[in-house]
Amino acid sequence: MAIIVPFRGVRYNQAQAGKLAELVTPPYDVIYEAEQRHFYEKNDYNIIRLEYGEIHSGDDSQNNRYTRAHSFFKTWLEQHILVHDEQPAIYLYEQEFTASGSRLTRSGFIAGIKVEDYETGIILPHEETLSKAKADRLELLRHCHANFSPIFGLYDDSSLTVEKIASRYKQNKANVAFTDESGESHRLWIINNSGDLATISSLFKNQKVYIADGHHRYETALNFYKEMLDKGDSRFSFCLMTLVNLHDPGLVIYPTHRLVKNVAGFNAEEFLDNLKQIFTVTTLALPAADRGAILSAELNAVAALRADSHAFLLYLGGEKLHRLILRRATDNQLMAACCSTFSPAWRSLDVAILQSLVLEGMLGIDKEARAGGTNLAYTRDEAGALDRVDTGEFQAVFYLNPTQVREVTEVAAAGDKMPQKSTFFYPKLITGLVINDFTV
Numbered sequence: 001m002a003i004i005v006p007f008r009g010v011r012y013n014q015a016q017a018g019k020l021a022e023l024v025t026p027p028y029d030v031i032y033e034a035e036q037r038h039f040y041e042k043n044d045y046n047i048i049r050l051e052y053g054e055i056h057s058g059d060d061s062q063n064n065r066y067t068r069a070h071s072f073f074k075t076w077l078e079q080h081i082l083v084h085d086e087q088p089a090i091y092l093y094e095q096e097f098t099a100s101g102s103r104l105t106r107s108g109f110i111a112g113i114k115v116e117d118y119e120t121g122i123i124l125p126h127e128e129t130l131s132k133a134k135a136d137r138l139e140l141l142r143h144c145h146a147n148f149s150p151i152f153g154l155y156d157d158s159s160l161t162v163e164k165i166a167s168r169y170k171q172n173k174a175n176v177a178f179t180d181e182s183g184e185s186h187r188l189w190i191i192n193n194s195g196d197l198a199t200i201s202s203l204f205k206n207q208k209v210y211i212a213d214g215h216h217r218y219e220t221a222l223n224f225y226k227e228m229l230d231k232g233d234s235r236f237s238f239c240l241m242t243l244v245n246l247h248d249p250g251l252v253i254y255p256t257h258r259l260v261k262n263v264a265g266f267n268a269e270e271f272l273d274n275l276k277q278i279f280t281v282t283t284l285a286l287p288a289a290d291r292g293a294i295l296s297a298e299l300n301a302v303a304a305l306r307a308d309s310h311a312f313l314l315y316l317g318g319e320k321l322h323r324l325i326l327r328r329a330t331d332n333q334l335m336a337a338c339c340s341t342f343s344p345a346w347r348s349l350d351v352a353i354l355q356s357l358v359l360e361g362m363l364g365i366d367k368e369a370r371a372g373g374t375n376l377a378y379t380r381d382e383a384g385a386l387d388r389v390d391t392g393e394f395q396a397v398f399y400l401n402p403t404q405v406r407e408v409t410e411v412a413a414a415g416d417k418m419p420q421k422s423t424f425f426y427p428k429l430i431t432g433l434v435i436n437d438f439t440v
Helices: 033-042 065-078 131-144 161-169 194-206 215-229 268-275 288-304 333-338 350-360 367-372 382-390 405-413
Strands: 010-012 082-084 090-099 102-114 151-155 176-179 185-191 209-213 238-245 252-254 257-260 280-285 309-315 320-327 376-379 396-399 424-426
Touching: 065 082, 065 131, 090 194, 102 161, 131 215, 151 215, 151 405, 161 185, 161 194, 185 194, 209 215, 209 238, 209 405, 215 238, 257 350, 257 382, 268 320, 280 288, 288 309, 288 320, 288 382, 288 396, 309 350, 309 382, 333 350, 376 382, 382 396
Parallel strands: 151 238
Antiparallel strands: 010 082, 090 102, 090 185, 102 238, 151 209, 176 185, 252 424, 257 376, 257 396, 280 320, 309 320, 309 396
């Protein structure tokens, strides 16, 4: 059973700090250096100073991004820039956003969730993690004793228990409502009614939770709990999570495309010949004047093939686009031969087929190379990836269809983990809306 608890959230006092749109950020792992500086400049109390502080040239063990985050957090609480809610609560959270030209709404709730080893089968991952990112998050947790951004979790409740409770609250004005600089609207309602809290808690007695986003933060929270428990401190048994029902109509996953670089002896024509041993390859003209529109149309075309085929697009330069098609099978024999230790659910993933049969099998980009970034980079900028191949920065770009929510849960339930960057749940959860302070 998953254990869900209310908590006394820490939230911005806008009368002191300013407008929330100036104070929040996306999660740390999608913020680049220029954006980091942008958030620093937006407001002196922007959450960036806590969640993802700058590194200074003179940093040492006594003065660094983590010690500064601790100092800011402590000072902002003392100055009532940040304030604790008076009662433990669960927070209904609604995001309204635009995807593929449509305005959608995704709803969930923010709560504490008891951390569990993956082996218990209660909380399940779907992606691999990197030790460097976990070390960074662990230092932040050690210094601040707080979760500044929620993990994104999924659960399966076709009876829509939380949604029925939420419908009553949403008849009233939201406790928090604002639109951020990207045009996404955020609304928050506070649930502290004991009956509603008990109903939500009871629902999760028979639930598994699938981590959609935030694997590094979850594994860090679990490790930190064990570290502190060894010292006799049991306060850290829960972490901050936003939970969204798998049946929510606003669940959107975008693909993350693969850029290939620095493959020794790479020859485009030989590579295409090798691909033809596995895939049906169709080559299309991609003239510079129209290539944005052609690429968009072809991405839609391969998306339409996903029901019965694994479909990719490949660009190697030279104003040509290549469509790669492999018919689906219940358990693809090529994948069964090379990846027998993985489940059929994992072997049927587009991203697993690309990684195993092509990136690793043909180009030699193994686990170590992927982890080190030697030969592989990731992008969601479809048109920009063409330019990066043309300039010679990369040798090729593979365009993928998005992973489906059903595939995420099936792979997790089978005990496997997808290759890194297999999913991009859109939009990202906002950071700075509600903070979990372990010290209260």
